[in-house]
Amino acid sequence: MGNRTKTAVVIGAGPAGIEAALKIAQAGFRAILVEKEAELGGTLKQLCSSFPRWEDPQELLDSKILELQACPEVAIRKNTVVTAGTPNGNGYIVTLSDALNAQSDEVLADAIVLATGFELMDISIYGEYGYGVYPDVLNALEFEATLKEWKLGKGKPPKGVALFKCVGSRDRSKGNPYCSKICCMYTAKQAGMVKELFPEAKVYVFYMDYRAAGKEYEEFVREVIEKRHVRYVRGRPSKVLCEDGRLLVRAEDTLLGLPVEVLVDIVVLAPAVVPRPTTRRLAQMFGAKTDEYGFIEPDRFNPVQTAARTFFAGGCGFAVETPLAQQQGAAAAANVIALFRLK
Amino acid sequence: MPEARVIRPQERIPDIPEQVFLFRSCTGSIEYPGTESAVKETLKMLGVDAVMDPDQTCCSGYLLTCSAHKPEVSLAVTARNLAIVEKKELDTYTFCNGCFGYLSELAHILLHNPAYLDMANGVVGKLGYRYEGKTRIFHVQELWYRMKDSIARKVVRPLNGLRVAAHNGCHYVARQYGILDDGGYPTFHEEIFEILGAKPVFYKERQLCCGYSVGRGFTHKEEIVQPHLYKKFKSAEQAGVELITTVCPGCNVALDREQPNINKRYGEAFKIPVIDLSQLIALALGVPIHKLGFAANTTPVNNVLKRLGIGKETADG
Amino acid sequence: MRDPMNPDYRPMRLDEIDDSLQKEIREKCGVDVEMCMECGKCSGGCSNGHVFDYTPRKVVQLVKLNAEDTLINMDALWICLSCHLCSDRCPSGIDTPRILDYMREKAYRKGVTTRPKIRLFHELMLSSVQKSGRISELPLIFKYNWMSGQYMKDAILGLKLLLKGKLSFHSPGVKAKEDIRRMFSGSSAKRTWGEP
Numbered sequence: 001m002g003n004r005t006k007t008a009v010v011i012g013a014g015p016a017g018i019e020a021a022l023k024i025a026q027a028g029f030r031a032i033l034v035e036k037e038a039e040l041g042g043t044l045k046q047l048c049s050s051f052p053r054w055e056d057p058q059e060l061l062d063s064k065i066l067e068l069q070a071c072p073e074v075a076i077r078k079n080t081v082v083t084a085g086t087p088n089g090n091g092y093i094v095t096l097s098d099a100l101n102a103q104s105d106e107v108l109a110d111a112i113v114l115a116t117g118f119e120l121m122d123i124s125i126y127g128e129y130g131y132g133v134y135p136d137v138l139n140a141l142e143f144e145a146t147l148k149e150w151k152l153g154k155g156k157p158p159k160g161v162a163l164f165k166c167v168g169s170r171d172r173s174k175g176n177p178y179c180s181k182i183c184c185m186y187t188a189k190q191a192g193m194v195k196e197l198f199p200e201a202k203v204y205v206f207y208m209d210y211r212a213a214g215k216e217y218e219e220f221v222r223e224v225i226e227k228r229h230v231r232y233v234r235g236r237p238s239k240v241l242c243e244d245g246r247l248l249v250r251a252e253d254t255l256l257g258l259p260v261e262v263l264v265d266i267v268v269l270a271p272a273v274v275p276r277p278t279t280r281r282l283a284q285m286f287g288a289k290t291d292e293y294g295f296i297e298p299d300r301f302n303p304v305q306t307a308a309r310t311f312f313a314g315g316c317g318f319a320v321e322t323p324l325a326q327q328q329g330a331a332a333a334a335n336v337i338a339l340f341r342l343k
Numbered sequence: 344m345p346e347a348r349v350i351r352p353q354e355r356i357p358d359i360p361e362q363v364f365l366f367r368s369c370t371g372s373i374e375y376p377g378t379e380s381a382v383k384e385t386l387k388m389l390g391v392d393a394v395m396d397p398d399q400t401c402c403s404g405y406l407l408t409c410s411a412h413k414p415e416v417s418l419a420v421t422a423r424n425l426a427i428v429e430k431k432e433l434d435t436y437t438f439c440n441g442c443f444g445y446l447s448e449l450a451h452i453l454l455h456n457p458a459y460l461d462m463a464n465g466v467v468g469k470l471g472y473r474y475e476g477k478t479r480i481f482h483v484q485e486l487w488y489r490m491k492d493s494i495a496r497k498v499v500r501p502l503n504g505l506r507v508a509a510h511n512g513c514h515y516v517a518r519q520y521g522i523l524d525d526g527g528y529p530t531f532h533e534e535i536f537e538i539l540g541a542k543p544v545f546y547k548e549r550q551l552c553c554g555y556s557v558g559r560g561f562t563h564k565e566e567i568v569q570p571h572l573y574k575k576f577k578s579a580e581q582a583g584v585e586l587i588t589t590v591c592p593g594c595n596v597a598l599d600r601e602q603p604n605i606n607k608r609y610g611e612a613f614k615i616p617v618i619d620l621s622q623l624i625a626l627a628l629g630v631p632i633h634k635l636g637f638a639a640n641t642t643p644v645n646n647v648l649k650r651l652g653i654g655k656e657t658a659d660g
Numbered sequence: 661m662r663d664p665m666n667p668d669y670r671p672m673r674l675d676e677i678d679d680s681l682q683k684e685i686r687e688k689c690g691v692d693v694e695m696c697m698e699c700g701k702c703s704g705g706c707s708n709g710h711v712f713d714y715t716p717r718k719v720v721q722l723v724k725l726n727a728e729d730t731l732i733n734m735d736a737l738w739i740c741l742s743c744h745l746c747s748d749r750c751p752s753g754i755d756t757p758r759i760l761d762y763m764r765e766k767a768y769r770k771g772v773t774t775r776p777k778i779r780l781f782h783e784l785m786l787s788s789v790q791k792s793g794r795i796s797e798l799p800l801i802f803k804y805n806w807m808s809g810q811y812m813k814d815a816i817l818g819l820k821l822l823l824k825g826k827l828s829f830h831s832p833g834v835k836a837k838e839d840i841r842r843m844f845s846g847s848s849a850k851r852t853w854g855e856p
Binding site for chain 1: 695697698699700701702703704705706709710715717718745749750751752753
Binding site: 405406416466469470513514516517518526527551552554556563566567571 | 707711739740741742748749775778785786789795836839842
């Protein structure tokens with residue numbers, strides 16, 4: 001035990017997991033970065049642009065991958081999932097299963113960092129919006145793919161796009177009561193991107209509020225409204241119908257108090273952010289607690305710790321934007337390092 | 344987490360009942376006796392025994408919407424009606440959204456407000472009735488959906504791809520909890536259409552309220568109901584709908600009997616027959632036409648029958 | 661609400677508004693309007709929202725502002741279809757039709773309405789039930805037409821129905837008329853036809 005370098009298993013290679021693994025390794029310990037997909041990056045890979053500076057997420061990812069390549073103490077395991085974790089003295093024996101080679105192996109972990117990220121709620125229960133019924137009603141991640149296509153000059157240019165916020169969030173009737181934090185910002189980003197690519201398109205964002213609490217966030221949303229001319233309509237839409245092959249949105253402009261309608265080609269819904277089912281399973285494996293929704297429950301005085309040797313970062317704790325995921329990853333790494341240096 | 348809004352049919356009706364109490368509807372049984380007949384025939388074909396009682400009265404839905412200042416009367420009437428069913432120890436099945444909605448709502452109020460329950464039982468107690476909340480309230484559309492496999496097996500007159508649109512009506516799908524389908528985009532009627540061999544049509548104003556709303560159809564026909572229905576029919580016509588089904592005699596009256604008035608007022612020529620879902624099912628199950636009472640329909644059903652090859656037996660015959 | 665043309669006009673003082681109506685609605689109707697997040701999803705899909713003077717969201721806001729007079733005197737109260745789309749789509753599950761039902765009761769007791777014909781119709785229906793235990797259609801129609809000044813409304817239709825046997829002059833009462841009267845007097849509200 002004395003000569004073996006302490007090792008942390010970081011589960012999930014999104015921005016949070018990558019940051020955690022890098023800092024643990026750069027501090028002189030070992031990190032095993034486990035990623036279920038074939039490529040690193042998690043949800044970041046799917047994004048077309050970022051707020052508040054319209055930067056390309058791929059550049060961040062490329063930079064991190066270079067850092068990882070320069071850091072051999074991070075052992076990257078792609079296409080791999082954690083299938084078992086048994087307590088073993090002051091750590092865990094973690095079973096990793098490689099999907100490509102259909103092999104399993106076991107590693108000794110002195111600490112665990114959960115960085116499994118979030119996913120988007122299944123909003124087909126909102127029958128009034130027609131998700132899953134009309135092909136041009138998309139959720140936010142599907143729309144990021146559309147935006148990427150348009151950037152490459154492919155796909156059909158839209159004449160009108162409507163974006164709805166709070167679909168499944170702030171909803172005590174059908175969805176989740178909480179606010180998913182990031183949707184106001186990424187919806188502004190998506191709306192702004194449509195206008196950048198197609199200045200003649202009519203873009204509407206239907207909102208209850210817009211929450212721009214962060215550095216340069218408010219300026220970002222004002223730019224989208226004032227410089228890029230996205231029309232913000234206050235009113236949660238009531239219904240999406242099909243008319244003449246296009247989509248008709250019915251809502252109330254609550255500021256005026258009158259019902260309004262708008263005919264568009266694409267409707268984008270911002271679903272509630274929910275934890276992945278694997279998060280709960282892994283939490284149980286490693287002694288962590290989850291809340292009623294399945295998000296990791298932190299220790300009362302340490303916001304990135306959840307059990308004696310289990311830490312977490314990023315979307316598995318709650319909805320989070322990229323820089324915050326990185327911050328939390330670094331904080332989790334600091335905790336691991338402190339733990340490892342304790343004799 | 345919120346109470347389940349949509350529940351599976353097997354949870355709503357766990358066991359197929361052998362005997363049910365069929366609750367008459369004032370509008371249904373009188374304006375469209377064919378609907379009541381169709382329900383009875385279909386229940387017979389599916390092996391369910393329908394029990395009725397002439398002692399029941401109107402569910403008092405009209406009185407409730409029309410007389411919000413005397414809700415106690417409706418509560419007492421509901422207690423009496425449901426007490427009649429409870430004496431027979433059966434579940435209540437209605438074939439009218441209005442009855443279903445009002446009975447459920449009033450029963451809920453009675454059972455969650457002991458003062459009201461005492462008042463109602465006090466009033467009807469003198470007539471020898473007592474309501475305890477034992478009977479459960481359903482709409483026959485729920486039973487049809489629950490038994491759709493049995494219905495599928497018994498279809499003898501498949502509907503030849505007839506383009507049918509569903510009018511769900513408001514007082515079933517707009518209830519928030521414990522219904523069979525999502526009020527936002529219901530499809531369970533369309534599933535039944537496919538089983539019967541018809542082609543379901545989704546048109547733009549499919550879910551628009553009929554506007555009749557228990558009394559407005561009489562007092563405010565021109566102001567409220569007709570503009571509503573004009574939008575609805577225009578949209579249905581554009582989508583090529585040949586037949587509309589309803590599950591509420593109120594909606595049926597609005598959609599069926601107002602068509603000639605709308606045609607005259609707006610210079611249109613809408614000719615879309617409107618029948619009850621139960622009549623459609625009974626038709627497909629081979630119930631003789633003369634038992635389905637299509638003579639009561641203002642907009643003639645003859646063309647549809649001819650299209651289905653039931654030409655010889657006309658609607659009157 | 662105050663009259664802006666009056667030179668002494670001052671905007672609404674929110675600190676002078678108490679929450680008595682809100683409490684009343686919470687206790688009597690079981691609806692907590694604080695849960696409303698003013699999103700407007702109700703009004704967006706309201707079947708008759710385009711002809712309402714106050715859309716569902718505004719109705720909830722009026723409750724918050726203790727504006728009982730406005731609520732009792734509004735037109736929307738009488739032309740709401742009770743389709744329940746608003747409460748079905750509300751993310752907070754607010755039962756707006758229940759609020760409207762309750763305000764309708766109050767409007768009745770105060771004798772106010774923007775649609776006197778609807779109120780007349782309701783009262784004639786009720787009094788018919790109270791007198792004979794059933795709704796006698798032809799007397800009801802005659803009385804309604806006469807008292808609302810629409811003497812020839814649906815006259816041709818009525819004649820056709822009469823000739824087809826769908827309407828009749830003879831409308832027997834039920835046998836247990838006394839029991840019906842008892843039901844009406846046993847309920848706390850009394851007959852208001854003719855009594856404002």
